[in-house]
Amino acid sequence: MRGFFISRLVQLCVTMFIISVVVFFILRLSGDPILVVAPDFFSQEQIEQMRKFWGFDKPLGEQYLTFVTKAITGDFGKSYLAKRPAMELILERLGYTWMLAAAAAAIGLTIAIPLGILSALKRNSLLDLIITSLSSLGTAMPSFWLGLMLIIIFSVYLRMLPAFGALEPKAIIMPSVTLGVGMAARLSRMTRSAMLEVLNQDYVRTAHSKGLLRQTVVMRHALRNALIPIVTVFGLQLGWLLGGSVVVESVFSWPGLGRLMIDSISVRDNTVVQAGLLFFALSFILINYVIDVLYIMLDPRIRFQ
């Protein structure tokens, strides 16, 4: 078991290394960041001087090595524009994105799991049809558009909720619902099919035939087993959630990581973009690692695949 954890940890490091290479070279090869920082009227000589100041005059390989060695110690470089460490800017915004993601995940889980179970139990009924159609609709709807529609209804016409920012607690409602609906749609589809698969299995049928109450069967036997794939999908959905937060934060001017990314991309503040991408990737990998570990600890029947 310890071996398993360690080998997963090694895998994680290798993955992070690959990500750092990809991210670094995509950003560095794509354009000259110095041109964004230098004013229009700078001469070539002055631009060279600034390039030196930021260390862009060195060979790419060397720049990468410097970047990685510093990154390991938590130093991701200074933002070209804010003139402060990129990681500091990210940590400042992190709380807002976590808050949003957590609220959306809570909404997603509370909607998706009961609906998914219901829909599997009443398979092929009208209720099932309604639930599955709604969840298909939720998957198909662009989240930013849902956000805009909520703004039109609740901010512009009803004047109930603020259209932007995180200045009061109720401001979180619209962005988290926007994100949560997409997540609920994906999760409920997953829950339904996982439940269906389990309900068809022998031990559930046996439990039925032993005359156990239907509710007991569902809750104690079926759901427990269906949860395994659901939780895996939940972990993967967090990636979707992080991605969605970029767009949704931009719609609601929510001062989180996603908006920081968009702002930085639009002014080509590459140190921040770089640090942000690595941060997103690392949190995604870590969350899924933790979920894997939780599994094994909570469910002794699963060991290693």
Place this chain on the structure above:
Amino acid sequence: MDVQHSSQARVGQIADMPARRSAPMRLLAILLKSPVGMAGSLIVTGIVLLAFFGPLISPQDPQGRNLRARFKAPGYTDDIGSYALGTDQLGRDILSRIIAGSRVSVLVGVVSVLISGTLGVIYGLISGFVGGILDSVLMRIVDGLLAIPFIILVIAISGVVGAGLSTLILILGFTGWTTYARVIRGEVLKVREMEYVIAAYALGQNRLKVMLLHIMPNVISSAIVLAAVQVGVTILAESSLSFLGLGVKPPTVTWGLMLSDGRQYINSAWWMTAYPGIAITITVLGVVFLGDWLRDLLDPNVRGRA
């Protein structure tokens, strides 16, 4: 060879279809049995027809400005024509622009999924078939790329590479392949150990032949199911990028761009935002339905994975 045939029966049923005379009728029969499949194929066919024949049925020129009729609500009519879904900030007809926008969605959806599908299938085949160290290395790379949420990766790349329709298609194509690689490699690992593959080796066929003739046909159905899902994902990604100003640029008409225009005037002209969004939703819904149906039909094994 008997073994091989029976194992391939499921795929063969599809692969052989065009050859049989009754095949189209049978496909239709299968389709008719599934309301989801029906709805999906109707929507998708409709959108594709719109993309091809849009200019013929479009009530007005999608680029035609009418500055006296800016920000007019749905149903507005003047001496130039009527605007069923209202007008935008330059007095252009929203309905005509939605019709014109279907082209980009179809183009982006189909072309970038073809690119990413081809790349991903080849990558997955090689990784799964060759195995060993190569497989571990290739899969770590896929893990790495998959760990950055797709839309964030695409946003970052298009932020630095720049915008434009063809650039966008390439970006989406070259970032979307990882999912296929993962799934196909998994399928290859399963199929590789099957009796008929081992039998093919025993009969003296070379590795390349085995891979192309015996393994690929058995895993391709998963790729097709996945592709249907990815078309939807790609269309949504295009609209998000254009919405954020990182995707297609005017004067090309796309639904995402219409939304980003509409957002500026959301306090007074809701129709500029509402209708393009409905168009995206319906299109993606059609693709999702079609994907669900294809999945049930082709590949019961991957049920629920998407």
Place this chain on the structure above:
Amino acid sequence: MKIARLLLIASLVLVIGSLAIIPATAQDGMTEFVYAHSGPIRPMDAHSHWYGSTHHLLNLYYDCLIWRAADGSGYVPQAAHAWENVDPTTWRFHLREGATFHNGEPVDAEAVKWNIDRVRHPIGDIPLYQQWAFVKEVVVVDDLTVDIISNAPHAYFENDVSYNGCELLPPDYFEEVGQEEFNRNPVGSGPYTLAELSENDRYVFEAWDDYHSGRPEVDRVIYQVIPEPSAQVAALLAGQVDLIKGVPAPDRATIEGADGLSLLTESGNRMYHYYARVDTTSGAFPETFPDYEPATLDINVRKAITHALDRHLLAEVHGSASARLARVCSYYPEGFADKYADPDVISEWYDPDKAKEYLAAAGYADGEGPTLYLDTPVVGRGGSAKEVAEVAAALLEDVGFTVDLTVRDASAFAVEVQRSGNNRELMLAALGCGPALLPLFYQCDWSAVAYSVCDEDWDAIADAIQVTIPLDERLELWEQWWEHYIDLTQTITLFEITDVMALNSAEFDFTPRKDGWMTFRDLKLADM
């Protein structure tokens, strides 16, 4: 089951716990004014960047020596209570007795010298120094007296000395903590202190009791970054902010109809132009477009473009409430504004027949004009540059041009087109109208940008303007300068940008500044 419950509980705890980081709204009876800033906002080290809209906010926080009067009538004292021109190249400033920075450090002659020497030299990546190149030396006369000596007599000395980078930072504190920490925890010298700083998001300023000219009237001024114009309008209507700038055209009626809100209109102090490519040798052009002959090299083509554009139409599309049609900004201290803004003359500019004549003179057959490459960002200052370009393209095609329009987002536009001089033929530019800056744009050695016609006579006039102190002589030079400007048709002038603002006038009394700066030292509470 356990896992699901765990996840759910964990996320709920996270949500509730993290709601605590949402700032509480002011309930302490202090007057609070919120301005919706479109962002981005740059660092608090005022010498390290030239971003105008950040300097607007920094002006609350830092004093300069002197400052431009709000109504454009001249200059007003800030850290210096008096100043005089001792000889043609020496200006003397008298500082206030007992004035300090927010941390108690004295605002004395040494501090002034430290600041100006810092900003006029390239240190690390501080990029403002070119604007301060006119300074030869700063001399400390005594504790409260400081001389600034310029290289040559400088006609726009006061203008330049109150420009970006003029902000006074506390030397001791800055040197002690360094730039990075200073950006986190700045110390200023202006009428407001900083109570909260959330980078590029929210800046809360609070009135400073000890300001030398008295505590400002409004207790708290907040710059809240809201990038989307539509979100700004919604926030104003919901009472979350008190002032917004750049109100979208269709929303204006809603705001006018709302209780306690009113629209304000003021010149944005910027002109929209299409810059024409007039030489092929400078900048990156020869490498980017080898052997390419831009049609706009021919002055007849440029004149044809000028006459093909209907500026009333373009201004309307842009969304300026009443874009002022002119060649010169209205904020122009020396009296040219009216002369070059005669509406009749400007209406006459739009003359498709004349445009066709010029095209014929350039050797193009009727309806077979050259292809023009037109570059524009999606959003220009204060409105929709993209829509302006789309309509301009249609108008140009009407007289026989073919237009190849490329739209880029703002940053790509800045990098790919503006900087390297990569505009093939036409490029959108929104230029400021400072009298000191304007001729610079057209001078021969402005080569890094390389938009310009290098005309030696014109260049000599621009040089002379800078060093001619007597006003009547200078005005004469300006006359000549404008003649050249119009003759050469280097830029195709479109209109002056008008800022449309919306104010919570029930609570606040605000008059927009003539120079277009959104800064609020003089903000008053409305009479109840």
